[in-house]
Amino acid sequence: MKHLRLFSMLFVSLFLTVNFLFAQALPGTLNWYNGDGLGMSTNKAYDLLKKKKSSPVIVAVIDSGLDIEHEDLKGKVWVNKGEIPNNKIDDDKNGFVDDVHGWNFLGNASGENQGPARLEKTRILAQLMLKYDGIDPQTIASNPEFDLYLKVKEDVEAALAELEPYRESLDQFDEDTRNYILDQLNYNLNVNYDDRAIQGDNPSDFTDLNYGNPDVEGTDALHGTHVAGIIAAIRGNNLGGDGVADNVLIMPVRAVPNGDEHDKDVALAIRYAVDNGAKVINMSFGKDYSSFPEEVANAIYYAESHDVLLVHAAGNDAKNIDIEPNYPETYNFEGTDVRTGVVHDNYLTVGASTKNKEELVASFSNYGAVGVDVFAPGLEIYNSVPNNAYQNLQGTSMAAPMVTGVAALLKSYFPSLLMSEIRGAILLTVQIPDSGALTDLCNSRGVVNVYSAAKYCMKLEAGKK
Ligand SMILES: [Ca+2]
Ligand SMILES: [Ca+2]
Ligand SMILES: [Ca+2]
Numbered sequence: 001m002k003h004l005r006l007f008s009m010l011f012v013s014l015f016l017t018v019n020f021l022f023a024q025a026l027p028g029t030l031n032w033y034n035g036d037g038l039g040m041s042t043n044k045a046y047d048l049l050k051k052k053k054s055s056p057v058i059v060a061v062i063d064s065g066l067d068i069e070h071e072d073l074k075g076k077v078w079v080n081k082g083e084i085p086n087n088k089i090d091d092d093k094n095g096f097v098d099d100v101h102g103w104n105f106l107g108n109a110s111g112e113n114q115g116p117a118r119l120e121k122t123r124i125l126a127q128l129m130l131k132y133d134g135i136d137p138q139t140i141a142s143n144p145e146f147d148l149y150l151k152v153k154e155d156v157e158a159a160l161a162e163l164e165p166y167r168e169s170l171d172q173f174d175e176d177t178r179n180y181i182l183d184q185l186n187y188n189l190n191v192n193y194d195d196r197a198i199q200g201d202n203p204s205d206f207t208d209l210n211y212g213n214p215d216v217e218g219t220d221a222l223h224g225t226h227v228a229g230i231i232a233a234i235r236g237n238n239l240g241g242d243g244v245a246d247n248v249l250i251m252p253v254r255a256v257p258n259g260d261e262h263d264k265d266v267a268l269a270i271r272y273a274v275d276n277g278a279k280v281i282n283m284s285f286g287k288d289y290s291s292f293p294e295e296v297a298n299a300i301y302y303a304e305s306h307d308v309l310l311v312h313a314a315g316n317d318a319k320n321i322d323i324e325p326n327y328p329e330t331y332n333f334e335g336t337d338v339r340t341g342v343v344h345d346n347y348l349t350v351g352a353s354t355k356n357k358e359e360l361v362a363s364f365s366n367y368g369a370v371g372v373d374v375f376a377p378g379l380e381i382y383n384s385v386p387n388n389a390y391q392n393l394q395g396t397s398m399a400a401p402m403v404t405g406v407a408a409l410l411k412s413y414f415p416s417l418l419m420s421e422i423r424g425a426i427l428l429t430v431q432i433p434d435s436g437a438l439t440d441l442c443n444s445r446g447v448v449n450v451y452s453a454a455k456y457c458m459k460l461e462a463g464k465k
Pocket of ligand 3: 072233234235236237238239240241242243
């Protein structure tokens with residue numbers, strides 16, 4: 001998941017960024033992402049829309065969890081009105097017991113939550129070593145599965161070799177880094193660790209739905225609370241930051257652990273969000289490998305068939321995702337990659353931009369002339385974190401909810417437009433930098449601009465009357 005990668009990045013770049021990351025917003029930088037210049041001109045869009053009525057839009061945040069009591073999200077959390085809390089009955093018969101605010105796929109009916117998770121490469125290695133461990137590569141005919149086994153084995157062993165020496169000298173690091181190293185060694189990279197013991201389901205069986213609980217906050221809601229704040233934090237109240245959208249309800253769906261998310265949880269989280277009324281789904285997570293890409297693709301297609309937009313973070317590895325994937329990717333029914341030219345109209349992948357013209361692309365941001373659609377602010381983003389606190393965070397995890405917020409804002413002011421039309425409006429109205437800095441890094445070549453998109457939507461709406 002992305003906040004793990006964030007720590008990974010921290011670790012690589014040592015500690016210079018720590019103070020910066022957890023610092024308060026500097027004067028003049030608060031809400032820069034909603035301003036003009038290299039922001040998204042959100043505030044200017046509100047001036048344009050001020051005489052227009054809006055209607056609430058439900059936005060699902062598939063993430064690490066949400067502090068639903070945060071002061072800057074008051075009144076912004078989705079309530080499942082058909083569900084009576086805590087009576088152990090699925091009152092609204094949607095398949096989920098007591099899901100008053102959303103669902104937590106990282107737990108069980110007793111209310112227990114899973115701890116850290118393995119990385120997908122560790123899971124794949126654990127699976128394939130049962131078959132291939134100890135086999136001499138010379139004696140086996142080359143096949144994709146065996147090649148994958150060799151690749152994940154090399155990846156996992158290299159990562160372990162890099163971190164293992166630090167086990168004896170952890171005292172030299174700060175607490176976050178110590179925890180990162182220990183989690184990697186003991187859980188994320190440990191083939192023998194069962195990260196599904198708490199749920200007790202079969203993670204390979206997508207019809208085995210009997211797991212999870214209604215605890216949408218869980219054990220580490222920092223990342224999800226920040227993401228939700230970017231979308232929905234109360235505007236103009238002098239607390240924290242301003243959310244992008246002013247008439248939305250956040251539906252938290254907990255599916256992203258410390259480690260890689262399970263494809264099953266992602267697929268079911270998408271379906272949960274669609275079935276319960278979300279029009280936009282934010283997905284600030286990703287991973288290098290996927291065991292069940294077709295199942296996730298089917299869920300994405302299910303969202304598309306209900307006109308629900310999915311917004312995905314491009315990832316923080318400074319890599320070209322047209323070459324090295326960052327899952328989930330968009331596939332067609334047959335599982336054909338987007339790189340073959342099949343592009344769905346309900347999916348947006350977002351890279352991270354900055355407020356610095358000279359370094360418009362955040363150094364960590366993934367890119368891809370085909371696979372990344374747009375850029376949006378993702379550096380020095382000040383917003384809500386649990387317990388009524390606020391922090392600056394950075395990452396494509398922050399850029400994706402910018403776009404989610406824009407899409408939700410437009411849907412709330414232009415309810416007659418389809419999400420696929422709103423997606424088109426966002427892509428066609430980006431601000432393209434004179435420098436051409438984004439030309440080869442995303443297919444729209446620009447940074448999202450709410451004001452221009454809103455103007456475009458006004459024309460679209462007028463054309464429908
Ligand atoms: Ca229910
Ligand atoms: Ca109930
Ligand atoms: Ca606020």
